[in-house]
Amino acid sequence: MILSDAMASPVRRNRSGVTFVEMMVAMAIGLLVVAGAMAFIYYAAYAVSGVTAQTLINQQAGNSIEFIQSRVRFATSISNDVSGNILTLGFDDNIALDTASNGFPTNGIPWDDKDHFEQFQFVGVNATNVTDCVSNQMVYIANTQSNSTKVLVPSGVRNLPGFKIFTMTNQVIAIIRFGIADNYKIDKYQSIDIQGTGVSLNRVRTNNVLSIIP
């Protein structure tokens, strides 16, 4: 019987490999790299979250002010409540017919009736700082006779300092001022503020004379 060299020789062959210490060092370095990668992904994700939140509130604010202005433009009456949280718009449903509706008598003019009313409402607590405005909303009511509401801005609506949300000037101009703040604090502070004006196209000339542009 012939034994192979390996079995025949008691001396161990010099094989390549890692020692226990080398393996521990490699694992420690690997852990550091993985931890660094995880930290990088963690913060990158929150940064992207902040970008997304900012994009979202940009869209919400832009769409809301454009929508309010478009409705104010076709309104036959504009009013706000004392708190400045509700903007009420009256609309003529039939411009060929002079009707008495909602307490307004006929006046011989067919296109200035108030057949139905729409509202834009700020719902929540009047505040300017981010913490207090978390659950504040901006909603649109297409007809005050119904309970149906459409949420324009679901959260984070806030006042601008020293201003109401809705202000009236000379009964033909609605000044709209609001901000939206992202309340998810981990991705840092994201916000937008909007100051706009809505003017009714359907306004009478006597109400059309303004002293001078504010």
Added chain:
Amino acid sequence: MTLVETLIVMGLIVILITATLGSIFSMQLSTTRVSDYNSATALVEAKIYDVRAVYYNPPTYPFTTNVVTITNQNSIDLNEAGTTFLVPGTLLTKIEPQGILGHLVTVTATFQTPRLPMTVSLQTIVNKYSGGQQ
């Protein structure tokens, strides 16, 4: 793996991380700038509406036979506490007579936003057909 290979891999990873961070930072700046742009545009549009709301009765002010320029100060970018607007700016309203066309209204807002000042401009024509029950 040789030292050279290791260095090359590390270099590539550094480039990847730098590019990722740069793109995120760039996106952040872009969305913030869009936010400022929205705010500024709303103000400019508000001023356009203000002018359109004035009874058009030339040559009664502001629709005179000469160019009328009106300057207003305004601010955007409310801070987190909701107390202070961070970016001041100027709204310049120019009302120019255009003969039978009416008056050309140009509103230009310039805000001193960080890094690069922002300018937003809108125009409209105002005449006796512009609106309101004449």
